[in-house]
Amino acid sequence: MARHIYHAAVRWSDMDAYRHVNNVQYLRYLEEARVDMMFTLGQREGAKTLSEGVVIARHEIDYKRPLVWRAEPVRVETWVTRIGAARFTLAYEIRDDEQVYATALSVLVPYSLVEQRPRRLTEDERTYLDRFLEPRDESAGRSAPA
Template sequence: MRTQQEFDQAFPVQVNIPVQWGDMDAFGHVNNAVYFKYFETARLAYFNAVGVMEDMQADQLGPILAETHAQFKRALVFPDQIIAGANVLENHEYGFLMQYGVFSQQQQAITTLGTGRIVMVDYNSGKKVKPTEKLLGLIAQLQQSHESA
């Protein structure tokens, strides 16, 4: 995946985010911890697109980030406008594996790829639960509508 077109094909949910001066560290590039905030922004946009946050408020069943990973390909610097994308790669018994990407408008390149393992949790009991059929259906519908677009 190298071009914006390939990025657009890979990520059905995308968010435009300006790189802030305060995102940079003493080495003059965006600090590595900030990328996880970019991933979080894309993840929450994805969750909103499939109604996870509404279900969480109604039923107290929601996602928790169990594991995350980033692969840094290029440094980001201020000023820039990025696109953070999210996608579900795999469904698992108690959640799913998400993929994230960061595309730099200034560099016209993908700067970062990442993953996050999401586990669904009953916030009343603190125990993991299986994703609902409704949620799995909405994820499949979002993925399919994006692939056919």
């Protein structure tokens, strides 16, 4: 299966007093990658309803090493580890060719903005997400998303 690849710019404003990327910025990189995967690519590939309402139920992130400002973007690899009836899990690596800076998981729930409640995944959404499916070894523990 394929991983979605997104290149996130490391901005000078992402830096904190310790001269490395602030922890909250990592979540922004994940969001940028997720939006690109579900909204931009998903709409082009027939899963248009993913952009009409998906909410985050949970985030989990493990910081592996400091990321400092640099001119080249950092790569965010995203894949699906689980697809349920009304939720799915994304795993991520924020990395470059040499190092992994962070690994993360997000549990997402399709949501009807009109009805203001969670909904089930559609068949088109499941088909789209299945392209990125790499089932996770559950015996590895919750804090090891990659």
